[in-house]
Amino acid sequence: MSSIVTEQGILHYESIGRGQPIILLHGWINSWDVWRDLMISLANTKRYRVYALDFWGFGDSAKGSQAQTAAFQIDSYVEMVHQFMDSLGIQSAPIFGHSMGGTVALQISLAHPDRVEKVALVGSPIIGRSLHPFLQLAGYGSIAKLVWRYPIVLHSIMRILLAKDSKEVRNMIFRDVQRTTIESFFRSIGDLRDTDLSKQLPTLNIPTLGIYGAKDNIVSPTNADLLKNGVKSVEVQMMPQSRHFPMTDEPERFLKTVNSFLINHSNGQAVQ
Template identity: 50%
Template sequence: MPLLVTEAPNPGIIHYETYGRGRPVLFLHGWLGSWALWRPTIEALGQEYKTYSLDFWGFGESRGSGENSANLQSFQVDSFVEMVSQFMDKLGIPKAAVVGHSMGGTVSLNTGIKYPDKVVKACCIGSPINGNSLNLLLKLSGVPAFAFIVWRFPPLLRMFLRIYSRFMAKDGKKMAAMISQDVSQVTMESFFQSIGTLRETNLTDQLNKITMPTLGIYGKRDIIVNPNQRHLLAKGVPHAKVVYIEDAGHFPMLDTPDLFLETLRNFLKIK
């Protein structure tokens, strides 16, 4: 289990998994997720690329400086951008393609905006450009009082996740098992702080700073992030390739794995 220690102003421990050989590609998970979402993808791409799949602070096996303290900065979306930058510096990765799902895709785009010299390609999958596109329950999860109540009553949280899992992917049982495992590793601080800052994020006016090749993948059946976000991406980044998958929801890599992998592989091949 590779671990990496980051420095101030956001010290913490990053857990990551790496696989394959070739040009580097970073994979970033979404809210309540972990690196494990990307396991099939990195295994499929490992013969062509050196893949790195990270756990954000407060998720999976990573831990940030905000846990057990009043400092919650480690769990903000902007801090995740700095985490990616530090990760690349620590491992001596000067440039990489950055692929992110949901919140991770917002981080991917934001990293491309703030560190254009480090990001050679940016990909977002089911990601909010504007935090208003999140569904109501996710918005409420960013309210500390609501998050505290849900967190103090695990049966309520499990019921909420079990019901939602049925609609998030075609294989509801598999999705429920994956989310249950990932949520067991999430802290309350990262639970509400990350989604709270994602709700307040709006990259619309900054998209024109993205100059690298960009891919957006959105599923028509997404009930987590409104797929109309694809229009904001296409308008703000005219050179972006935007793919709209009729038969996919918030997790195209699970709902339509072959099409997803083909789309991503073709994008990564672009010189």
């Protein structure tokens, strides 16, 4: 267990392997652990040093205070990754993100392309309004506080949303939501809901990968079309049997896609 100290408190991360640095960012009410299998697989190639971060407000990173609510917004998470890279002396690296983490990775790539060698989005919203309606509602403080006050309501909604997901995914989410505070719960998803990076996509000039589950009910897989139509150098892999966690639903295909992207430069052609 490793960490650095920031103005917003402790930033927890895990790392494994030796070689080129790669940074992995998790999604909403999740933690670094969503990347565990990928981290091990990449480290076993002996080519990569893999870092998986916990966003402020999630996992084992600082939960902040009500006075630090700005720390739970997309721009603040971009700054968090900058602080992490500066602290460890990482000038640039491939950055992968799942769900909200992919939106953060995309924002970093658009605003600071010199720090991102390649970017990969896994089930990530480019337009926040493509989120499931419940996630959009969870971004309103009054609704979030009501749900938070009655945990049985939150758990019931999560069971409905995750009913067709694997036991592994359900256990992971139910564990990670218990390490989340109400402030990070609704402020992060509220900011994500209001994010729209679609118009900036044509300015992205680094190799880009999009992986989406065809059966994703959390983030609409139509975001893949935005990537294909907006980014110059892009590969898009649609996972036909996957929902919101393709790394768990189709692990072999997911790993093959990631390895291919890391080894080869994008040729600008979308892969179906």
